[in-house]
Amino acid sequence: MGTHDEDGAARRWFDVADAVPLVLDARGVVTAWTRDAERMFGYTADEAVGLDLAGLLAADDAGRVPELLDRCRRSGSWTGLLSVCPKNRGTVTVMTRISATQESGRAPRRLVLMNEMADAPGWTMSRSVLEQMVADSPIGIAVVDTDLRYVWSNAALERFGGGPPQRRLGLRMGDVQPGFDCAPVEATMLRVLASGEKVVGFEHVGRTPGAPHRESAHVLSFTRLDDEWGSPAGVYYTVVDITDRYRARRRLALLDRAGRHIGRSLDIGRTAQELAEVAVPGFADAVAVDLLESVLRGAEPTALPASGANGPVVLRRAGHRTAADPEPPDGEHGDEAADRPAPRVVTHAAGSPAARCLTTGRAWREERVGPEAAGWSTALPAADAGSGPPSVLIVPVRARGATLGVTTFLRHAAQEPFGEDDLVLAEDLVSRAAVCVDNARRYTRERDAA
Template identity: 30%
Template sequence: MSDAGAPVPASMKDDGLDAALLDRLFTQSVVGLHVLDPQLRVVRISSLANADLAEQVIGRHFTDAYHLDRPDAAGKLLQRVLDTGEPVHDRLIHGRIKSAPGPNLSYLVTVFRLNDKQGRILGLLAAVVDVTEREKARTRAMYRARLLKGVGRSLDVATTCQALVEAAVPGFADFAAVEVLDDVLRGADPPMGPLRPDVPLRRAALRGVSRAALRGIEGGGDRTGLVGDTRRLPAHTPFALAVSDLQPRIVALDADTPWLTADPQTARVIRALEAHSLLVVPLKLHGAVLGLVSLYRCPGSDPYDENDITLAQSAAVHVALSIDNARRYERDHVIASTVQRRLLPPGSGAGVAVDTAHVLLPGRNSGCWFDTIRLSGARTALVVGDVAGHGLQTAIIMGQLRTVIQSLAGLDLEPDEVLARLNDAADRLADERAALPPGDSLHRESLKASCIYGVYDPFTRTCTVARAGHPAPIVIAPDGSAPAVDVPEGPSLFAADSAPFATATLELREGSILAFATGALLSDDASATRIRSALARPDRTLQELCDGVVYTLPGDSVPDGAAILLARTGAVPPDHVATWELAHDRTTPAIARTLVRDRLVGWEIDDKTVEATELIVSELVTNAVRYGTPPLQLRLILDRFLTCEVHDSSPVAPHLRHARTVDEGGRGLFIVSQLATHWGTRYGRHGKALWTEQEVPAPSDEAGPTAR
């Protein structure tokens, strides 16, 4: 049976019990009890709170007896409890006795109003618990959580260092600086400790609670101390010692600190911050030195202690791992970027009747490429491609695809056939990667690439285009308008889809601009519109137009990198080309030789080249008369090369043969191959063309009919 309702013994009602209870609380309680009168003056405190506390605080106003971070807020809090009678529970307050030295402590305060039996207000009772160590532990835990959340999410050294100082300030430090070895920032291997005094460190990140102090640092007599600056650690300083024995150390700071004379830069920082405690932690990994972290605490914060060293060391290990990963990525990126640059053409080569320009924006992706390939018949192939991914292997795949497409372009295939054969080569590369051992990291990395390939013919003023998973080109007419372009999209390279590629023939007026770009620049309709607007300036040079496209890009909009290739179409000058329709009979070779000689003499070609060209034309025309079908056409094109073309309607291609000594014929194409720099066969809708190219010596004077 419950005794909750049992009557209270008379002895328990004696006022002596209340007095004994109060005496025991105020002499034995580990909780600091403070009794305040209605004027908020301290009238009694528990004796175990502090042996000398009573003499220092009794009789004084609460906010006068204690040094508080926010005295006005504390006074209003006490007055509100006194006025309303509503208690306040577990309110965190930072402060200390005014006469006591040292930093403020953390207290958990609960306040009640005291009334007598008649309801008159007697004052306040404040229960105070010192939770300084608990708050320090909580601060360390918050720092650790911020550090784990922010550091290691980027493969950029500067971003990693900035995440460290943002996690440390505020809370764990009032000012933080991270310095990294200059060579490490460039991707080099870090040196083993101890660090030589002549090795430069670069300031990678900086953060402080006080903006005024930061302005004071930055506004010094020189730039030393700013992010990006380098310095060598002065000897006999905590910084030099930390990278020597690779051990962290806590340093008390005051005006008489002797080593500050050897380090005026740090002395200026300490004066501006009024810092009183410094924690120096080396960034090390497997005995190698990557950098240094400097953490400062200023007035109002506790000095660093051994518990802070333990946390700072674990944080430094995490940061060092992240910096090392970023360093390795940076080194791989530099190598991949170098390979990418070496595999790309050094410039945008101009064709016979087309001018080109390009821009390659660097980024994480190392698979962007472009190309301008000179083809027979004054035609020009324009190529832009993109291999998804980053690193050396991506750059290698890019180089392999570019080499394949250059070889295919030399075969004078149609654009759709070029991409089909390129896709076959891509499938073989994918099969090779799939055959790697399962433990190889490349075995799990899929391949993906896109490409657009177009051939511009100045005689027909058309560009035949095919694309493999790539954005369609942009065409800008000479008047600045942007006609619609419809180019069927084929499957991406390395894709499982085996759909055929298709072509579209774009009719272009002379002076039109053709823009091929990677997907990062043509990701949506808005970006395409932005590029069209930037290119609608026919009065500008191609390079200015390329730069104009870059200027319109939003900041950091292409972190993976991008490429754009521009071509301005033209025509072969009439005085640089000669075309003849020839009869299909045995006298035609002789007639062709005469026509060619007369034209070359008019072009002031040297005699040796004239004789070689006569022989080449004679052999090509003879071959067409014997084995081809009418109609026959002979065309000469004069540019940096002298091109000879013989067209007929037969689809059968001749083959070079090595005639035996007793053979009367069979040496025609062999002779042609010896006299010409390049030669080959090109197929079209209405037959084929045998063509040759010869290098033309530069004229010895300026009296020639045209500039070549």
Template identity: 35%
Template sequence: MRSHSETSGDGPDYPFDETPTARAVVDGDGIVVEWNEGARRLLGHAPADVVGRPAARLLAPDSGTLRRPTADNRWIGTLALRHQDGRTLRVWILAHRRRPELGNRSDWLVVTPLENSTLVTEDDSLSATFLDQSPCATAIFDERLRLRRVNAVMAESMGLPEEHIRGLRISEIGGRPQNEELEGHMLRVLLTGRREDVQTYLGTAPQGRAQAWLARMAPLTDAEGRVRGISLSAHDFTEQYLARERLQLVNEASIRIGSTLDVTRTAQELADVCVPSLADFVSVDLVDPPDRGGEPHNGPVLAPVSLRRAAHRSVNPGDPESVVKLGELDVYPAGSPQADSLVAGRPIVAADAATTLSEWLDWDPVRADRVREHGVHSTMSVPVQARGATLGVAVFTRFRRPDPFTADDVLLAEEVTARAAVCIDNARRFSRERETAIALQRSLLPRSLPRTAAVEAASRYLPAARAGVGGDWFDVIPLSGMRVAMVVGDVVGHGLQASATMGRLRTAVRTLADIDLAPDELLTHLDDLVVRLSAEAGSEGTTGEVGATCLYAVYDPVTRRCTLARAGHPPPVMLPPGGPPQEIDVPSGPPLGLGGLPFESTELRLAEGTVLALYTDGLVESRDRDLDESRALLSRALARTSGSLDETCHDILQSLLPPAGASDDVALLLARTKGLPTSQVATWEVPADPALVGPIRKQVVQQLDVWDVSEAAFTTELVVSELVTNAIRYGERPIRLRLIHNASTLIVEVSDSSHTAPHLRRAKTFDEGGRGLLLVAQLTQRWGSRHTTEGKTIWAELVFGEDGQDGGEGGNSAVGEDGEH
């Protein structure tokens, strides 16, 4: 017949009689959950009378107090049990936890053999005389896989006397899952008659250290060749097994620890690797990072020590052994393993936590309760040190494994912790450099975008989640004539060098934009600068060349025309009013830094209210999708544009970037174009006759009256006189005067066909001329010149109202006679 436990799937498919063993299963609450026929034979109680009731009811009144289980989750001894008829039977009992990893929640398997007195005879052919003389741990099992003989070596390894365990199956002798697996192999040998070798744990050494064994099983046959039993020889290969485990742990540590440049993640990887292969519970406490980017502490450590819990890991779910929560700061006094190992600068092993650490545990009763509750018997504290700096401490704890930490364990923990320490230090250095680079990056980027009459703009910048800060940048630059320049760029690489290079390029772009270069010409000058930066980097012995990509666009709200050029940069996307998003076809151009290659620009007319999206490649490049799919996502997000460009920026980033952050820097610039009405622009063709400057001034004054800005008439007359007179005297036909008015700003532009730029000079006391442009510079907010395809334009910007000029006093109608080029 089958036992109750095996019909419920608790072991191998065992085809033999189970009644020679009395066995019961008691759950963690002391309730009998299984009761086999052998138990009924022993005590007379039927399963229905016992199952579901406390096991303590089976004890006789004089049974005494039960001892605590041993460290290997086993209980051995003689109990006084109550028979069904009222008698008291003294029975030798072997009990063990079936699942030690569950601790007190594990079931107990309780067994005792019923027929051990009849298993051995004087002429037993299976018990040869050489058995007791064999140096190998050997056991003989009969055809029912029940123990018949063990030699002294095997009995010692099991820690059980032979006379008490005869008649038991190997799965009943030990509570380890490996023993049930081993019994399955024995059954296969019995049925097939073929030998098998299995590596497993068969017992515990007398010192409490777990042992690894190579179990060799062979069939025993009689004279007719029938299999009558099994011979099992166990060979101790614990040292080889432990050496292999250590090598495996070191190899796993080299692969798993340091997978990211994140301090907390690296500390957690150290704890994860060492549980359960080295310890049952591991905690990693680190010194708080130094303020203002300083180096970690590299001097002597003094107690008490303040450490922050970075990671811990337990064999038990929920880490119940931990007193400190992740991220909490705790103070460790002298006498604690953490402080003592840091002060000594070397690992410290406490072989008996209850006594060795008694002073500390008396000071910290919460920890003392945890030590007693979980049966902590050995701890090992290892300093986390790298490059001469103290980073923290790792504490390894054992409570489920019965064996204490050995010298080899200390060496192993030191090696694994040293690997983790270097990774933690690298992560801290990376974090420090990243924070510095982010601060530098943000200081170099515009804090706010300027308000212009040409565009309404919004922007976003996000550093890479893991790769470090790069050299992405954006800018909006007001130009003359109410125009505006928009730029987005990306420096190759990450870190401080990339951020510094980005700052130099952004400054260069602003300088080149200030002299009103065309987009393709500006990129040519920027390319020359990057080539020089690469040459300087090479001469300084740094690795790699400087490279960058850039997109530069200029928009004129008067003509509604936008001119764009790019250097290896992703093309922009535009959303016309009432139309679908579309990519602007801009000649790609080579990346900056190659040198000598031309750049081309494209020009297109934009309807007022068109939204332009300029971005870096970090927005659209992803490992999870191809480039076309990313651009389609960008177009769809842009098409959902609301009245707020800030909300549109947020929607675009949410649509394209993963929740964990982008793998590269992302810069995004959105601009909605505005148009200047024709009523705010006035243009005159100027005859090349100085005598006609006066009528031109009168027309200008009349136009100012129409715009209701007569307070600026006096200054505007002077500026128009100077610029027009200069153009007539030194320029070439045709000559054109244009006024642009917006809010409190008035721009005067005079264009001619000459490419010769004007220059400002100081006239001597008795010079009759030479003061014209100097006067213009003093009367206006800004002035300058720009080259065009037809020639040049001299411009001046007046600001009037409360913060501007109101015409002022003085002036000379003859001042137009002394302009200069």
């Protein structure tokens, strides 16, 4: 059985209430034996005195005795786990502390204290060790009293907003982070205080004052703390940032929804509308799907609209949705083409991002569209000038090597701007829809030919 030892373990508090003492000389030979030692090892004093400590230990630990005694000589003590071999018993793991004694006029000796670990969960840790564990933990930890006011928090909690620990003392979560949706968190704390039942894995999604445009996700766990009389004294909670995991989960959910909702018919306009409805509001605040007129007729897509590469690009808005639109019942998107208005003409200015996407086949992203977009921003879907500059993604609709149109995604200024991960996700969504649009186009052409 191996030995476990940690640097600095000698600083841990050692409970001597049930410890078995014995005394060694400087060489590690037993010079004094006790009745407690006799009960633990099964050796009488006559049998044990004169034995080397190594003779009482398992083979793995016996060879370490010189090293431990040397460390004890240099630092004054050593604390760790040893495996001992009692008489007529199997190997037993014991907590051990070896301390050097200082006696005037006498040779130095070593006092050994041992506690059996069979029924113990592990080391009994001092307050300083426990404080070091929670204060230096990478996980945010805090304690609130029965009024939900902070009485303690660690440094890691500062990463979640609200400032350093000393600034939180005596305040509630809403005082520390005004504007943060703390109502569900505090409601959970009150429930834990009332019931005493732990809550593990509570997910909270919201925005913090430090990042008002960025939605973040955290998982919290709550435990009630009781005083010595068993009455509730407060709540101890931990918090971990799972924003990346939450966003990955949302992306997968969006792609799954796209797979189930886009391309359920061979109608070009309906397929374009399904793409817009899947992306709003979970991914964007507004989406427009603009297709070449030839594509809507079922014809082969032209390289550029008839207006030419240097002029404005004329497309048809086949799909459009904003977050302000009423949510259609699931599965109802206007099964008949007659239920939808004819796609309106949309003109994209020469040299605009949409025109470049058509000619190059590459997507375009702008975190915040500025005044320079005045010449082409009128073609954006549901642009809200009063809310500040929006964030825009434009992705070409391409299938089988041909460009069928462009899809524009917009987020208002109050939302987090589109990032590189969003661009990848948008390209995946549009790519799936493009295949469905092209299939519908081919069907339309063959139907008309028939």
